[in-house]
Amino acid sequence: MTGSEGSTSLSAREAARLLRQRLEMGGGELFLDGMTRDEVLQQAARALTDQESDGGGGFDRNEVSAPGGLGSAAVAPEAARVTKGVSEEAAVAPSLLPDDYEALREMAMACTRCGLSSGRTRVVFSDGPSAARLMVVGEAPGANEDASGVPFVGMAGQFLDLLLATVALSRQDSVYIANVLKCRPPGNRDPQPDEIAACSPFLLKQIDLVKPRALLAVGSFSARLLTGREGVALGKLRGTVHTYHGVPLVVTYHPAALLRNRRWIRLFWEDLQLLRSVIDDS
Numbered sequence: 001m002t003g004s005e006g007s008t009s010l011s012a013r014e015a016a017r018l019l020r021q022r023l024e025m026g027g028g029e030l031f032l033d034g035m036t037r038d039e040v041l042q043q044a045a046r047a048l049t050d051q052e053s054d055g056g057g058g059f060d061r062n063e064v065s066a067p068g069g070l071g072s073a074a075v076a077p078e079a080a081r082v083t084k085g086v087s088e089e090a091a092v093a094p095s096l097l098p099d100d101y102e103a104l105r106e107m108a109m110a111c112t113r114c115g116l117s118s119g120r121t122r123v124v125f126s127d128g129p130s131a132a133r134l135m136v137v138g139e140a141p142g143a144n145e146d147a148s149g150v151p152f153v154g155m156a157g158q159f160l161d162l163l164l165a166t167v168a169l170s171r172q173d174s175v176y177i178a179n180v181l182k183c184r185p186p187g188n189r190d191p192q193p194d195e196i197a198a199c200s201p202f203l204l205k206q207i208d209l210v211k212p213r214a215l216l217a218v219g220s221f222s223a224r225l226l227t228g229r230e231g232v233a234l235g236k237l238r239g240t241v242h243t244y245h246g247v248p249l250v251v252t253y254h255p256a257a258l259l260r261n262r263r264w265i266r267l268f269w270e271d272l273q274l275l276r277s278v279i280d281d282s
C-alpha cells in the first residue's frame with residue numbers, strides 16, 4: 001500500500017488482517033463497488049465489529065458458487081495440480097531486446113511499435129523492486145496509470161495492494177508489477193492482438209530479467225498470454241499451478257473485476273493462498 005493512510009485511523013496492514021480474518025471465518029462479503037480507498041479501509045474496520053458481534057461462524061469454501069458462464073469452480077489449494085503451460089513453446093522470443101534492465105526500460109519508454117503510442121500520456125513500465133519474489137502481470141494501463149506512469153494506482157490497484165497484504169506481500173519490498181501493454185488503450189477497450197504481439201516481448205523480457213520466484217497473472221489477457229491457453233475462460237485456468245519457463249504461475253481475476261463482482265473476492269483470496277504456498281515452497 002502506498003501513501004499515507006489519510007483520515008482513517010485503520011492502517012492498510014490492519015485492514016488486510018481484518019479482511020483475511022473475515023474471509024477465514026466466513027463473514028459476509030464486502031461490497032466495494034464505487035468506494036474510495038478510505039471507504040474500503042473503513043469497510044474493513046466495520047468487518048471486525050461484525051465478526052465480533054456474530055461470532056464469526058464457519059463456512060465451507062467449496063460452497064462458494066462460481067459466477068455464471070465462466071466455469072469458475074472453486075479449487076482448494078491442496079487439490080491444485082501442476083501443469084506445464086503450453087506458452088513455453090508458443091511465447092514470442094524477446095531475443096532482440098537488451099539484456100540490461102535499464103536499457104530495456106528506456107527502450108519501452110520511447111517505444112512507438114504500435115498505434116497506442118500516439119494516444120498515451122506516459123508509458124507504464126512497472127512498479128516495485130526488480131529483485132521481487134513475486135511478479136504480478138496485469139492487462140493494460142487505465143486513466144490513472146496513464147497519467148501517473150505507475151501501474152495499478154487506481155481503486156483496483158489499491159484493492160490489489162490490500163489483498164496482497166493479506167498474504168504478507170507488498171510492492172514496497174516483494175512484488176513487481178507490470179502489464180501486458182505498456183500504453184493505455186483508448187477508452188479502456190480490450191487490448192488488440194496486434195498490440196499484444198507488439199508489446200508482449202517487453203513483458204517477457206521483464207520476466208527473464210526480474211527472475212521472480214512466482215508469477216501471478218490477473219485477468220484473462222495476461223493469463224492467456226503466459227499459459228498459452230488462447231480462448232480458454234479464466235475460470236478454467238485458475239485453481240491450478242501452471243509454469244512459465246520454469247516459473248510457477250497462478251492465474252486469477254483482475255482486481256477491477258472483483259470490484260464489479262464481489263463473489264469473486266473469495267475466489268481471488270483462495271488463489272492468493274495457492275500463490276503463497278507456491279512462494280513458500282520455492
Ligand code: SF4
Binds near residue numbers: 195
Ligand atoms: S503499447 Fe507497447 S508496443 Fe505499443 S507503443 Fe506502447 S510500449 Fe510500444
